[in-house]
Amino acid sequence: MELARVELFHEEQKENARREQYAVEGSKENIIVGSHVWVEDHDLAWLDGKVSKITEQDAEIQASNGKKVTAKLSKIYPKDTEAPAGGVDDMTKLSYLHEPGVLENLKARYELNEIYTYTGNILIAINPFQRLPHIYDGHMMQQYKGAPFGELSPHVFAVADVSYRAMINEGKSNSILVSGESGAGKTETTKMLMRYLAFLGGRVVTEGRTVEQQVLESNPVLEAFGNAKTVRNNNSR
Numbered sequence: 233m234e235l236a237r238v239e240l241f242h243e244e245q246k247e248n249a250r251r252e253q254y255a256v257e258g259s260k261e262n263i264i265v266g267s268h269v270w271v272e273d274h275d276l277a278w279l280d281g282k283v284s285k286i287t288e289q290d291a292e293i294q295a296s297n298g299k300k301v302t303a304k305l306s307k308i309y310p311k312d313t314e315a316p317a318g319g320v321d322d323m324t325k326l327s328y329l330h331e332p333g334v335l336e337n338l339k340a341r342y343e344l345n346e347i348y349t350y351t352g353n354i355l356i357a358i359n360p361f362q363r364l365p366h367i368y369d370g371h372m373m374q375q376y377k378g379a380p381f382g383e384l385s386p387h388v389f390a391v392a393d394v395s396y397r398a399m400i401n402e403g404k405s406n407s408i409l410v411s412g413e414s415g416a417g418k419t420e421t422t423k424m425l426m427r428y429l430a431f432l433g434g435r436v437v438t439e440g441r442t443v444e445q446q447v448l449e450s451n452p453v454l455e456a457f458g459n460a461k462t463v464r465n466n467n468s469r
């Protein structure tokens with residue numbers, strides 16, 4: 233799973249953007265025989281299962297794939313059995329904000345082609361490795377225009393919109409930070425941000441073409457400089 237994280241920075245929101253993450257490790261207080269848990273797995277990253285026995289600091293887990301695993305209590309994490317099957321659109325709604333819980337939520341959404349998920353006002357984007365034109369078309373841009381943040385499904389347009397509005401209303405500079413490993417989708421995400429910002433502000437026509445057209449047409453030229461094919465990305469910059 234390739235992840236890109238889009239962070240929105242705004243003077244007053246800088247602190248909020250760094251929401252404290254907490255991990256709920258297993259202990260004798262929150263894990264008993266019969267508890268549903270996550271345990272690390274060499275091949276699958278995380279396996280879910282049910283605790284069948286507890287001895288001193290260890291737990292024996294009957295995993296859902298049939299494996300029997302023994303792990304330290306501090307290395308297992310409680311699983312929320314009531315989490316919605318399709319995941320939640322904001323990770324702050326999860327009962328347990330730990331790695332397996334977060335990954336399971338992103339996986340559930342990805343399987344439904346929901347590539348965007350919020351964690352507060354941070355947007356997590358998962359590379360779909362396929363074109364999803366319907367989520368970036370003109371109708372979609374129109375929908376996000378002026379919509380309060382969090383009202384519509386998580387989207388890169390929502391991040392661009394709130395940033396643009398803050399700049400206009402408060403007259404302050406705003407930055408959007410796009411981070412992620414090679415091939416995660418930073419360039420594609422940035423293109424969508426630029427397209428949306430150009431859509432909002434680029435209606436002035438000069439020499440027969442709108443600023444929107446001119447900004448977007450400059451993209452392939454800029455991409456041509458320093459472009460390379462790497463193991464992780466055919467279009468790396």
Ligand SMILES: Nc1ncnc2c1ncn2[C@@H]1O[C@H](COP(=O)(O)OP(=O)(O)OP(=O)(O)O)[C@@H](O)[C@H]1O
Nearest residue numbers: 359362363414415416417418419420465467468469
């Ligand atoms: N939102 C998306 N929709 C469709 N395809 C995407 C999307 N995001 C990424 N991709 C696909 O993944 C490929 C790699 O993405 P991209 O070039 O944006 O990665 P990157 O994070 O900028 O990588 P690098 O750091 O190596 O430059 C794209 O060429 C595209 O095929």
